[in-house]
Amino acid sequence: MSEIIIAKNEVVGASVGGVVGSGVGITGSVAAISVAGEVAGLSAAGIASGLASIGGSMIGGVVVLTGGTVILAGAGLYGGYRLLRWWNTL
Numbered sequence: 318m319s320e321i322i323i324a325k326n327e328v329v330g331a332s333v334g335g336v337v338g339s340g341v342g343i344t345g346s347v348a349a350i351s352v353a354g355e356v357a358g359l360s361a362a363g364i365a366s367g368l369a370s371i372g373g374s375m376i377g378g379v380v381v382l383t384g385g386t387v388i389l390a391g392a393g394l395y396g397g398y399r400l401l402r403w404w405n406t407l
Contacts, residue, residue: 326401334397335390342386349382 351359354366368378 326405327398330401330404331394331398334400335394337397338393339386339390341393342389345389346382346386350378 347359349371350364350367351357352367353370354363354368355370356362356366365375368375368382370378372378372381
């Protein structure tokens, strides 16, 4: 019975960690786009120049920022899982 409860807690921890990691990745991506470009801000020109300055082209910028967000989401997911797994051993 306790194994089922622990498994549910670990799933919840992984879910929360994944959401937090995704939020951090998205926020960091938007901030990077906003400040990196020739045109400051989040207008169409600002986004285009920000992506181009980050990745060499707009598509390159999207690839770089998407990869970073996926890595942060995965790290948050794993961290949340391991945190609750550790917590359940106390």
